[in-house]
Amino acid sequence: MRRKGYLQTVKADFSSLDRTDFTFTTFPKNAVCYDSREEAEKTCKILNKQPFTIPSNEGGSYALHGFSVEELRPGRYAVCCEGPFIGGETVPT
Numbered sequence: 001m002r003r004k005g006y007l008q009t010v011k012a013d014f015s016s017l018d019r020t021d022f023t024f025t026t027f028p029k030n031a032v033c034y035d036s037r038e039e040a041e042k043t044c045k046i047l048n049k050q051p052f053t054i055p056s057n058e059g060g061s062y063a064l065h066g067f068s069v070e071e072l073r074p075g076r077y078a079v080c081c082e083g084p085f086i087g088g089e090t091v092p093t
Helices: 037-049
Strands: 003-011 021-025 053-055 061-063 068-073 076-083
Touching: 037 068, 037 076
Parallel strands: none
Antiparallel strands: 003 021, 003 076, 053 061, 068 076
16 A cells, blocks of 8 residues: 655765665654755655665565655645555654
8 A cells, every 4th residue: 555655854964875864754744844845856856866665564665766845834845755654653764
């Protein structure tokens, strides 16, 4: 089952994705919010360059891809993607 997952935390920087930790949530209220669409789009661009895997609710693992920007409220933007996220809580990568 596919769900929308929102970027919740980013630890480290984007200079090396293999040393950066991300967490995702299925709850928009817990998402990292960006002040501009452009800032969120930069994050999407970086995340879409090198898909990474998460545990799948369908078994095995799943490579996340297709990150996009969603306006949660006026002037507040989140990064999200569809995937087989497990549960509704935080999903570390």
